[in-house]
Amino acid sequence: xxLDDDPLGPLDPDFAxxxxxxxxxxxxxxxxxxPLDVTGGFADRLARALDAGPVAAFQYRxxxxxxxxxxxxxxxxxxxxxxREVAFIVNDSISLAKRLGADGVHLGQEDGDAREARDVLGxxxxxxxxxxxxxxxxMEAGEAGADYVAFGAFYPTTTKxxxxxxxxxxxxxxxxxxxxxxxxxxxxxxxxxxxxxxAGADFLAVSGAVWNGDEAAAVKAFAEVLK
Numbered sequence: 437x438x439l440d441d442d443p444l445g446p447l448d449p450d451f452a453x454x455x456x457x458x459x460x461x462x463x464x465x466x467x468x469x470x471p472l473d474v475t476g477g478f479a480d481r482l483a484r485a486l487d488a489g490p491v492a493a494f495q496y497r498x499x500x501x502x503x504x505x506x507x508x509x510x511x512x513x514x515x516x517x518x519x520r521e522v523a524f525i526v527n528d529s530i531s532l533a534k535r536l537g538a539d540g541v542h543l544g545q546e547d548g549d550a551r552e553a554r555d556v557l558g559x560x561x562x563x564x565x566x567x568x569x570x571x572x573x574x575m576e577a578g579e580a581g582a583d584y585v586a587f588g589a590f591y592p593t594t595t596k597x598x599x600x601x602x603x604x605x606x607x608x609x610x611x612x613x614x615x616x617x618x619x620x621x622x623x624x625x626x627x628x629x630x631x632x633x634x635a636g637a638d639f640l641a642v643s644g645a646v647w648n649g650d651e652a653a654a655v656k657a658f659a660e661v662l663k
Contacts, residue, residue, distance in 0.1 A: 447571075449603075451608055455608035457611065464633045464638055465639050466642065467491075467492055467639040467641040468485060468494045469494075469495040470494065470498070471497075471644075474496070474498060475509065481651050482494070482517075485651040485654075486516065488651070488652035488653075488655035493523040494517050495526075497527035503531065503535065506532055523540055524538050525564065526538045526540070528544060530557065539561065540561050540562030540583070541563055543564065543565050544566045545566060545567075550565055550582040562584070563581065564619065565582045568588070568600035569588075569600045569601060569606060571609065571610070574587070574618075583616070583617070584619055584639070586618070586620075587606050587620060588619075588622035589601060590602050590621070590623060590624065593622045604620075604631055611638070617639060618637060619639040620632040624641070624642050625645040626661050
């Protein structure tokens with residue numbers, strides 16, 4: 437699906453040019469997503485990243501692993517986040533989020549419904565929903581009780597296969613009409629992040645730009661953009 441395929445119809449590109457961020461919204465923040473391999477020395481890398489600059493949340497994203505193993509790997513990472521007051525979000529799995537007592541869960545379109553997650557996890561847990569490039573899906577997620585919606589991918593990324601490309605104007609549209617925070621995801625680097633911040637992103641979800649190199653230097657570079 438492209439923006440032009442959205443049931444709501446195409447967005448006017450001029451919308452972004454006219455957009456001015458509402459100063460009552462908190463400044464845009466960094467949201468780290470784990471690499472798929474969190475074994476070995478990853479816990480030390482995570483601590484180093486979180487100590488390098490402000491990070492609002494960390495998403496634990498592992499695939500093709502039984503829940504017991506995933507929970508065991510998560511525990512030290514969850515402690516690192518808790519010690520630094522960084523929200524610990526579990527990707528895809530409502531049951532793993534419940535097992536860990538995580539701060540939140542992030543759901544793809546095939547991973548369950550925000551209402552179901554709320555029933556299982558309770559009122560205090562943060563629930564995020566992937567909405568690709570669709571304003572329709574984002575409004576549905578908001579109506580189902582999501583705490584944030586995620587749009588993307590905005591740029592080419594090797595972190596995961598992407599079938600959807602979003603344009604920054606969708607962030608401007610969302611931020612103008614809704615108070616619910618929006619997350620920008622997909623190929624975001626310190627070099628291209630400024631466009632998304634200016635367009636209205638409340639959070640920048642980043643993975644490869646941090647973990648494919650010096651994680652502390654990358655977090656510091658993002659902090660400069662977000663100042």
